[in-house]
Amino acid sequence: MKKLNLxxxxxxxxxxxxxxxxxxxxxxHMFTTWLVFIIAxxxxxxxxxxxxxxxxxxxxxxxxxxxxxxxxxxxxxSFWLGLPVAALFCFVVGLxxxxxxxxxxxxxxAFATLGFNTALWLVMRNEEWLTGGTFGINNIARPSLGGxxxxxxxxYYYLVLGFTIVLALLLWxxxxxxxxxxxxxxxxxxIRAESLGIDTRSYTLLSFAIGAVYAGVAGGLYASQVQFIDxxxxxxGASIMMYLMVVVGGPGYFLxxxxxxxxxxxxxxxxxxxxxxxxxxxxxxVVVLMIWLPDGLLSIPDRIKARRQSRAASAARxxxxxxxKA
Amino acid sequence: xxxxxQLFFSGLATGSIxxxxxxxxxxxxxxxxxxxxxxxxFVMLPAFMMVxxxxxxxxxxxAFALTIVLSVVILGWLFKRGLxxxxxxxxxxxxxxxxxxxxxxxxxxxxxxYSAEPQPFPQVFPDVIFDVMGVTFSAGxxxxxxxxxxxxxxxxxxxxxxxxxxxxQAVAQNTESASVLGINVPRMIFYTFAIxxxxxxxxxxxxxPTYLAKFDMGEGLGTKAFFAAIxxxxxxxxxxxxGGLLVGVSENLAAAYISAAYKDAVxxxxxxxxxxxxxxxxxxxxxxxxx
Numbered sequence: 001m002k003k004l005n006l007x008x009x010x011x012x013x014x015x016x017x018x019x020x021x022x023x024x025x026x027x028x029h030m031f032t033t034w035l036v037f038i039i040a041x042x043x044x045x046x047x048x049x050x051x052x053x054x055x056x057x058x059x060x061x062x063x064x065x066x067x068x069x070x071x072x073x074x075x076x077x078s079f080w081l082g083l084p085v086a087a088l089f090c091f092v093v094g095l096x097x098x099x100x101x102x103x104x105x106x107x108x109x110a111f112a113t114l115g116f117n118t119a120l121w122l123v124m125r126n127e128e129w130l131t132g133g134t135f136g137i138n139n140i141a142r143p144s145l146g147g148x149x150x151x152x153x154x155x156y157y158y159l160v161l162g163f164t165i166v167l168a169l170l171l172w173x174x175x176x177x178x179x180x181x182x183x184x185x186x187x188x189x190x191i192r193a194e195s196l197g198i199d200t201r202s203y204t205l206l207s208f209a210i211g212a213v214y215a216g217v218a219g220g221l222y223a224s225q226v227q228f229i230d231x232x233x234x235x236x237g238a239s240i241m242m243y244l245m246v247v248v249g250g251p252g253y254f255l256x257x258x259x260x261x262x263x264x265x266x267x268x269x270x271x272x273x274x275x276x277x278x279x280x281x282x283x284x285x286v287v288v289l290m291i292w293l294p295d296g297l298l299s300i301p302d303r304i305k306a307r308r309q310s311r312a313a314s315a316a317r318x319x320x321x322x323x324x325k326a
Numbered sequence: 327x328x329x330x331x332q333l334f335f336s337g338l339a340t341g342s343i344x345x346x347x348x349x350x351x352x353x354x355x356x357x358x359x360x361x362x363x364x365x366x367x368f369v370m371l372p373a374f375m376m377v378x379x380x381x382x383x384x385x386x387x388x389a390f391a392l393t394i395v396l397s398v399v400i401l402g403w404l405f406k407r408g409l410x411x412x413x414x415x416x417x418x419x420x421x422x423x424x425x426x427x428x429x430x431x432x433x434x435x436x437x438x439x440y441s442a443e444p445q446p447f448p449q450v451f452p453d454v455i456f457d458v459m460g461v462t463f464s465a466g467x468x469x470x471x472x473x474x475x476x477x478x479x480x481x482x483x484x485x486x487x488x489x490x491x492x493x494x495q496a497v498a499q500n501t502e503s504a505s506v507l508g509i510n511v512p513r514m515i516f517y518t519f520a521i522x523x524x525x526x527x528x529x530x531x532x533x534x535p536t537y538l539a540k541f542d543m544g545e546g547l548g549t550k551a552f553f554a555a556i557x558x559x560x561x562x563x564x565x566x567x568x569g570g571l572l573v574g575v576s577e578n579l580a581a582a583y584i585s586a587a588y589k590d591a592v593x594x595x596x597x598x599x600x601x602x603x604x605x606x607x608x609x610x611x612x613x614x615x616x617x
Contacts, residue, residue, distance in 0.1 A: 115553065295416075
């Protein structure tokens with residue numbers, strides 16, 4: 001399984017480097033969007049899949065990141081200053097929001113984040129002096145670094161790809177460290193983890209805040225990619241889409257967000273035939289998927305393995321039974 | 327002062343509708359551990375059922391009666407059998423996700439299949455305004471408040487005074503002992519789903535004359551009902567009432583005296599303050615964690 005994962009990751013990476021060269025602008029745009037959502041949902045996967053917290057306000061952090069970078073660029077400041085500030089800002093807000101919510105029950109975080117998303121959306125819409133209100137912010141610049149300009153779509157794509165790889169490796173390292181093991185331990189059994197001396201509250205809080213940072217970085221990259229942002233991009237509906245991307249891909253699987261974001265970005269294109277019924281079909285598909293595969297698409301290999309093992313075990317039992325009779 | 331009283335009373339009317347929806351939500355949570363993210367849509371759908379039945383020429387009275395029956399079958403029985411039962415053994419997360427999917431499907435199914443435009447709805451209460459010492463009340467607000475209060479109190483009396491109601495509470499507190507005592511657990515859980523559907527249909531009757539029947543009318547309502555339930559206390563069915571009224575009144579006052587643009591954030595602010603200082607809710611008792 002490990003080897004297969006690594007092989008899959010390498011093939012996917014090679015495809016990500018090569019394929020966009022042959023694509024037109026629209027294709028590059030789709031690929032860049034996919035990567036942006038991979039970054040955002042990697043963070044959400046840490047919160048939801050590894051630490052077992054239900055966060056339904058990820059688009060709020062995505063929005064904080066996007067608006068911070070956009071406002072910085074509009075003020076004539078550097079993208080390379082805006083992005084770290086956005087990340088730090090998301091971390092602090094994540095701590096402030098998660099602290100009260102996580103003191104109680106995990107499900108409270110779902111409501112706190114949901115409400116926070118609505119509140120932030122109101123701020124984006126109402127505070128015109130800062131956010132441009134419903135008109136949003138347009139003509140957001142693309143960055144350059146040390147003489148290399150990322151103005152072109154393909155160049156910007158490679159910049160986002162670079163960010164995706166670095167952030168994925170950081171997450172990978174985090175999950176392999178004792179810290180990461182603690183996240184998984186508290187998801188699987190919070191009380192047992194606590195009795196083993198893990199401070200569950202600060203770990204869940206950290207997982208939530210780090211998840212928020214990933215969303216913020218993704219949002220900052222997104223602002224420069226699309227060059228126009230308005231509050232409609234960061235609604236509760238957008239948060240729910242991100243949550244569903246994680247769930248569909250398979251929460252707690254490292255590559256889950258890669259698959260989930262692909263589904264989330266490409267599915268609207270596939271479902272275009274349904275026109276007005278598109279979101280109805282989508283919602284119904286989510287219900288059916290949950291009933292059929294409650295652990296997401298990446299649980300299919302595990303399921304097949306479990307079934308094969310149980311079949312092998314029952315065959316062995318049958319054989320043993322015969323042996324006894326004879 | 328008269329302004330304040332007027333805002334206060336119309337807030338009570340809105341709050342009593344939140345309380346109805348929050349009560350159903352609390353009951354579902356207690357009896358089956360189901361967090362229903364489609365709770366707002368459970369109010370929207372009966373509203374459209376009534377619009378359709380009214381359109382076919384029925385009187386409001388019959389349309390409402392028939393809607394209750396339909397709601398119990400679709401939002402009670404079908405919802406439980408089709409979605410909650412198969413997912414129950416996988417824990418909370420798949421149910422949360424599936425009800426989110428359900429809410430998207432319901433909202434957009436109504437939008438695509440019926441109409442995206444708000445549908446007019448007849449006034450339930452006569453269009454009369456009372457004047458008491460300079461404070462004006464509309465019959466709609468008074469009627470809404472009284473009708474919702476009666477429903478909440480009847481539901482509570484049913485839970486506390488009847489054998490069936492007490493059996494339902496026993497199931498909510500400890501499913502295993504309840505079943506050892508000979509209580510038909512699945513049936514009691516179904517009753518909870520049925521009561522939730524009835525409360526939702528009643529909320530639809532009360533909220534639609536003011537807010538009109540629209541496919542996305544449940545969006546804000548569901549979230550506020552969640553907040554109301556937690557503010558009042560999840561473990562106490564009276565909590566939904568207190569939480570609902572508190573949210574309704576504060577919202578109205580905040581919209582008038584602080585900022586109308588941030589009205590929808592009021593419930594969140596109260597929720598955050600409450601869970602910071604009294605995490606079990608205003609009326610809730612502290613629950614021991616089960617290992």
